[in-house]
Structures are given as structure tokens and as C-alpha cells.
Amino acid sequence: MAQDNVWTINRCLTWTRDYLARKGDEHARLSAEWLLSAATGKDRTGLYMAFDEPLSPEELSLMHGFIERRAAGEPLQYITGKTSFRFVEVACAPGVLIPRPETELLVDAALEGIDAARALNPVRVLEIGCGTGCVSCAIASERPGTQVVATDISPMSAALARKNRDALGLADAIDIVECDLAAGVSPELMGTFAVLVSNPPYIPDDVMRILPDEVAKFEPSLALAGGADGLDIYRRLLELAPMALVPGGLMAVELHEDCLDAAAALAREQGVWASVEIRRDLAGRTRFIVARLAGELPAVAPKHQAAGRIVECSQDDPAPEVVADAANVLREGGVVVMPTDSVYGIGAAATPNNSGHRRIFDIKRRDLSQTLPLLVSDASELDRLAVDVPTWAHALADRLWPGALTLVLRASDDVPADYQRNGTVALRVPNSNLVRALAREVGPLAVTSANTHGMPAPATSDDIERRIAEASDLTLAAGPTPDGASSTIVDATGAEPRIIREGPIPAELVARIVASA
Numbered sequence: 001m002a003q004d005n006v007w008t009i010n011r012c013l014t015w016t017r018d019y020l021a022r023k024g025d026e027h028a029r030l031s032a033e034w035l036l037s038a039a040t041g042k043d044r045t046g047l048y049m050a051f052d053e054p055l056s057p058e059e060l061s062l063m064h065g066f067i068e069r070r071a072a073g074e075p076l077q078y079i080t081g082k083t084s085f086r087f088v089e090v091a092c093a094p095g096v097l098i099p100r101p102e103t104e105l106l107v108d109a110a111l112e113g114i115d116a117a118r119a120l121n122p123v124r125v126l127e128i129g130c131g132t133g134c135v136s137c138a139i140a141s142e143r144p145g146t147q148v149v150a151t152d153i154s155p156m157s158a159a160l161a162r163k164n165r166d167a168l169g170l171a172d173a174i175d176i177v178e179c180d181l182a183a184g185v186s187p188e189l190m191g192t193f194a195v196l197v198s199n200p201p202y203i204p205d206d207v208m209r210i211l212p213d214e215v216a217k218f219e220p221s222l223a224l225a226g227g228a229d230g231l232d233i234y235r236r237l238l239e240l241a242p243m244a245l246v247p248g249g250l251m252a253v254e255l256h257e258d259c260l261d262a263a264a265a266l267a268r269e270q271g272v273w274a275s276v277e278i279r280r281d282l283a284g285r286t287r288f289i290v291a292r293l294a295g296e297l298p299a300v301a302p303k304h305q306a307a308g309r310i311v312e313c314s315q316d317d318p319a320p321e322v323v324a325d326a327a328n329v330l331r332e333g334g335v336v337v338m339p340t341d342s343v344y345g346i347g348a349a350a351t352p353n354n355s356g357h358r359r360i361f362d363i364k365r366r367d368l369s370q371t372l373p374l375l376v377s378d379a380s381e382l383d384r385l386a387v388d389v390p391t392w393a394h395a396l397a398d399r400l401w402p403g404a405l406t407l408v409l410r411a412s413d414d415v416p417a418d419y420q421r422n423g424t425v426a427l428r429v430p431n432s433n434l435v436r437a438l439a440r441e442v443g444p445l446a447v448t449s450a451n452t453h454g455m456p457a458p459a460t461s462d463d464i465e466r467r468i469a470e471a472s473d474l475t476l477a478a479g480p481t482p483d484g485a486s487s488t489i490v491d492a493t494g495a496e497p498r499i500i501r502e503g504p505i506p507a508e509l510v511a512r513i514v515a516s517a
Contacts, residue, residue, distance in 0.1 A: 007060055010051035012036060016067055023071040031076060035066040038080040045499040049511045073214045085134040086454075087370065088141055090164045092132060095156045097223035099134040102281040103199050106254045107138045108365075108454040109279065109290045110197040113250030114143050115365055117194035119298035122147045124189065126244050128181055128198040128237060129153075131223060133161030133174070135197060140165075140173035142366065142453075148174045149185055149193075154222060181233075182240055193244045194297070198237055199254040204230035207256065230259045234289075235266065242272045247295020252288060260286040267291050306335070308470040315339050315478045318434040326474055327441040334473035335359050337450045337464060338438070340375070341431035342404045342487045342504065343457040344464055346472060347447030350374050352416040357446060363471045366453040372446040373406050373426035374419060377439035385425055385444065387412045393492040395517035396510065402431035404487040404504040419446055424493055434476065449486060459484035 016032035025031050033044055039062040042050065055063070069079050077083040077092040077099075084090075085099045086107060092098055110125065117123050123146050127136045130150035140148050152158045158178040165174045177184040203211070203224045215224070226232055234253060241251045251273075255263050260278045267276045273291045281287035313322045326336050330349045333356045337346050346363060348356030350372075360372065374385065379397050382389060386409035393407055411425035419425060430436065439445055449457035450468055458464045461477035469475045488505040491498040497514055499507045 006054050008051065009036065009040070009042075009047055009053050009055065012055055012060075012063060013047065013051075016063070019067065020070060025070065031070055034076045034080055035063060035070060039063045039066060043498055045497060045507045045511060048507060049496065049515070074218055075214055078218065085132075086138045086142070088134070088137050088164075088168055090132045090134045090137065091160060091167070093156070093160055094218065095220055096154070096160050097131045097157075097219055099132055102283070102287055103135065103254060104138075105279070105281055105454060106197060106199060106252055106288060107135055107142075108452075109250070109252035109288060110135070110139055110195050111143060111365055111453070112290075113195035113252065114139070114146055115362075116300075117246070117249070117297050119300045120194055120246070123195075124149070124193045125195045125197060126182065126185065126189075126193040127151070128196065128240070129200045129223070129233070130161045130176065131157050131199070133164045133176065135199065136161070136174050137164055137168050137170055139197075140170045141168060142370075144173075146173065149177060149189065150174055151177045151179050151182060151184065153178070153180045154220070157223075181236060182244060185244075190244055192246060194246055194249050196237070196241050196244050196249070196251045197253075198233075200226070200233035200237065202226040202230045202234065202255045202259065204228065204256060204258065207258075226256065226259075229262060230256045231263060231266070234259075234263055238267060238270060241291075242270070242293060245293045246297065247293060248274070248297035249293045249295075251291045251293070254288055257285040257287060260289065263289050306471050307473045308475075309473070310469060310475045310477055313434065313476050313478050315341075315432045315434045315481075318437055322476065323434070323437045323441060326438055326476060329474045330356075330438065330442045330445070335363065335471075336438075337469060337472050337475040338435055338447070339432065339461070339476060339478040339481050340435055340447070341402070341481060342483045342485060343459050343481055344450040344461065345375075345447040346450040346468065347372075347375070347445045349442050350416065350419050350444040350446040352418060354418070354446075357418055359471075360446070360448065363468055364448065364451070364453050366448075371421035371424075371426065372419060372448050373428055374415075374444040375428055375430050375435055375439055375447045376444050377429070377436045379429055381429075381444065382407075382409075382427060385412050385415050385427060386410055390492055390495070392497065392514040392517035393490075395513050396490065396492075396497075397429075399513050400505060401429035402436065403429070404431070404483050404485075406487045406489045408489065408491045408493060408500065410493055419444075426489070428487060431482065434478065457486055 017028045021028035125148045127150040136148045136150040274294045276291045279288040335356045388410045406428040411420045415425045451457045460480040483504040488503040489500040
């Protein structure tokens with residue numbers, strides 16, 4: 001790149017996009033944004049808000065090296081040194097397999113096994129072939145108290161998994177063992193694991209020969225090659241699992257889409273599994289074996305008997321008796337599924353020590369350490385529940401509330417500790433007369449999407465999972481929601497806005513309002 005004139009962020013972004021497109025990058029714009037974010041330390045919104053800002057010589061030098069590596073086909077995750085996986089960010093490095101989005105669903109299966117075994121103390125999980133440690137870190141962060149043993153035969157992978165574990169503050173929850181399968185796991189732990197989870201090498205030999213260069217030339221074959229039929233390591237896992245798991249324990253394994261029928265048949269031939277299930281990934285391809293070992297887990301006594309009532313209602317003109325009914329349920333510590341302007345949510349009153357708060361996480365099968373946003377009746381709640389609110393955050397609230405905008409702000413003393421995260425609170429005024437009426441009656445409502453964690457959020461009452469409606473005290477059914485997508489989340493705790501999630505409100509609109517504030 002020539003440096004005889006000014007290289008602004010906009011100019012560099014455009015040049016990089018065009019250059020990578022000519023080199024065959026099918027997602028050149030995305031690649032350019034990733035690389036420029038890594039070079040400058042700005043997120044995507046920060047880039048778009050600083051188009052005219054010149055790059056420093058150090059940033060230009062970084063970009064030059066990044067671009068040449070990407071043009072040669074090197075994966076973005078190796079160049080930037082990191083990637084996101086579920087709710088955590090993990091470091092990536094050449095020589096260690098890059099986490100894939102489909103593997104996030106493998107975690108969902110493992111969490112099912114953990115939840116089913118929560119009467120055990122502690123609940124133990126064994127991960128075979130941990131790579132970056134993304135699966136173990138996700139499990140430990142989403143299910144506090146779970147004890148994970150993660151193994152990998154690669155010294156490089158084990159070292160990176162320890163680095164990611166420690167960076168996330170999970171050293172007490174995850175033990176990383178460098179060994180072949182479970183050879184280095186304490187014999188005293190065998191037979192005590194509620195879940196065995198693995199994303200082993202599973203690419204069949206014929207497929208290995210035709211892998212894209214971005215995979216074949218850069219990612220380790222040790223973590224990819226699964227033998228003639230892709231099931232070499234899986235067969236060894238089948239031998240290991242009955243010795244590692246408690247009776248009724250769960251095995252979840254990711255495999256190549258062409259291997260699932262054969263893999264299921266091998267498991268069934270063992271005669272030790274109470275059930276063997278083939279599951280699909282987000283693209284609809286067969287991807288996972290989920291099997292439950294014969295035997296019974298200790299029973300978990302239910303803490304609450306949900307009513308499971310469903311009431312038809314209107315968002316725009318809710319009947320007073322519907323509002324009164326739902327408000328009474330919420331005041332009594334109940335859980336209500338309700339339509340918002342974005343998607344259907346599941347919520348409870350945001351009061352201290354509310355048992356409904358915990359039930360939301362149990363129903364969603366979600367980590368209790370995650371913080372629920374608060375839905376409030378009007379914008380006046382902004383200055384009551386938050387402190388040090390930037391002028392531009394007030395401008396966003398004035399323009400976009402009621403609406404699908406969630407603001408993350410410094411929490412005031414009026415926000416109970418249960419609904420804060422590191423001293424912050426997430427607030428939204430929904431464009432729903434029904435929800436705002438409930439918030440006026442009850443106070444702030446702690447609400448999140450009404451779906452099993454990892455599944456699509458329901459945009460109509462027909463999409464609400466039967467299990468979730470039955471586990472809740474009341475479901476308010478009002479047909480389709482106006483936006484049909486989860487809200488845009490903006491972090492307003494710093495000097496500049498940071499888009500955490502882009503929803504119905506585009507980042508460009510946020511940037512324009514902030515710039516004019």
C-alpha cells in the first residue's frame with residue numbers, strides 16, 4: 001500500500017476489501033473489517049464512526065502484514081489471534097483447530113446432560129480433544145459449579161486451552177490434561193462423569209484430500225483426520241464412554257455429516273445405551289451423536305409447580321384484566337412469557353431475591369451468571385436506574401425509545417445486585433403497550449428471549465416451545481411481534497458507543513444519532 005498520502009480508515013477498508021476480493025476472498029468486506037479492527041483496536045461500530053481518522057504508521061504496518069497473510073488464504077482467526085464462541089472469546093493460534101459455529105450446538109447437548117444430572121455434587125464433565133478449550137470454557141462459564149476435565153494429545157493445544165481457561169478466570173473449574181484420550185485422567189474419576197463431550201478428528205480420508213486450502217494448508221491434520229470412514233477416534237470414544245460415565249450419563253460427539261448413520265449403528269451395537277440420537281446442525285446437516293447410558297441419574301426434586309396457563313391478548317390494546325392478572329403473577333414471584341416489540345420474552349419482576357429470576361435460567365437452560373436486561377415503562381427510568389449517562393446515550397433513548405434498543409449503562413443503587421453485571425445494567429423501553437403497562441404496575445421486569453438457550457428466539461406465539469410455556473406460570477399470546485428479531489444492544493459505559501449486538505436498529509443509525517448529539 002502506498003504511504004505517500006493519508007490512509008484513513010475508510011480508504012484502507014475499501015482498498016483491503018477490493019484487494020482481497022481480487023484474491024478470491026468470498027467475504028472480502030467482512031475480512032477487511034476483522035483485520036482493520038485487529039490492527040486499530042476498534043470494533044465494527046468504532047470503525048464506521050471513525051472513517052476519516054488516519055491510521056498510524058504502526059497500524060499501517062500491521063495491516064500490511066495482515067492483508068498479505070489473508071491474501072495467502074490464512075484463516076482470519078489465526079491472523080487476529082482470537083474468535084468468539086458462544087458467550088466467551090478465546091485465543092486462537094496456528095497448530096490448534098479453529099472453533100466452528102456448529103460446535104456451539106455440541107455445548108447445548110452437553111448442557112442438557114449437566115442439567116439432567118444436577119442432583120450430583122459435583123457435576124463432572126469429561127471433554128476429549130479440547131483444542132482451544134472453547135467447549136470446556138463455555139460449559140464452565142454457563143454452568144457455574146460444574147467440574148470439567150479436558151484432555152488433548154497435542155502439547156500446543158493443551159497450552160492454549162490453559163491460556164484461555166486462565167484468561168476467563170476458570171482455573172478452579174477446568175483441569176487440562178495432556179494425554180491420549182483419557183489416559184492421563186485420574187482413575188478415581190472414571191465412572192463419575194455426568195457428560196462426555198468430544199469434537200474429535202472426524203474427516204474421512206476421501207474428504208481430507210479435497211478440503212479447501214484455507215483448512216488443508218493451515219489447520220492441523222491431527223485435529224482433522226478421522227481415518228478411512230472418519231470414525232477412528234469415535235470407535236475409541238465408544239469404548240471409553242461406558243467406563244467414564246455415571247449410569248444415565250450423556251455422551252455428545254460431533255462427527256462428519258456422512259458418518260452419522262454408521263456412528264449411530266456402532267453405538268446401538270454396543271447394547272449399553274438407553275438411547276442413541278442423531279442431531280443436526282444449524283444448516284440442517286446431520287452432525288452430532290447424543291447417547292444416554294443405561295441406568296438412572298439421581299432424581300431432582302422440582303422446586304416449583306408451574307401453572308402453564310396461556311391467555312390470548314393484544315400488545316397494542318391489552319385488556320385491563322389481562323394486565324392485572326399478569327401483574328399479580330409477577331408480584332408473587334412468578335414467570336411470565338410475554339410478547340415484546342422484538343421477540344417473545346420470558347420474564348420476572350426485577351426484585352431482590354426473586355425465585356422467578358432463577359427459574360428463568362432453569363427454564364432456558366442458561367448460565368445463571370448471565371445478566372438479564374430490564375424492561376421499563378418509560379425513559380424517565382434511565383436516570384433513576386443508571387448513573388454517568390453520556391449525553392449521546394440520552395439522545396439514543398430520546399430517538400429510539402420505545403423501541404428495539406437496549407442500552408448497557410452504569411447501574412445506580414436502585415438496581416438490585418441480581419440484575420447487575422460488573423456494576424452495569426441493561427435497560428430498554430419496549431414498543432409494547434402491554435409490557436410497558438406491566439412495568440408500570442410491577443416495576444422493572446427482568447426479561448430475556450423465551451427460547452431454550454441456543455435455539456431461535458420466538459417471533460410469534462406459535463413459535464414458543466411447548467416446554468417453555470408449560471414451565472412458566474403464564475404465557476401471554478398476541479400473535480407475531482412487530483420486529484421479529486432480538487434488540488440492538490449498545491454499550492454506553494465508555495466515552496464512545498460500542499455495538500454488542502446489531503438487531504432491528506442498524507449500527508449506522510446509532511452512529512448518526514451519536515454524531516449529532
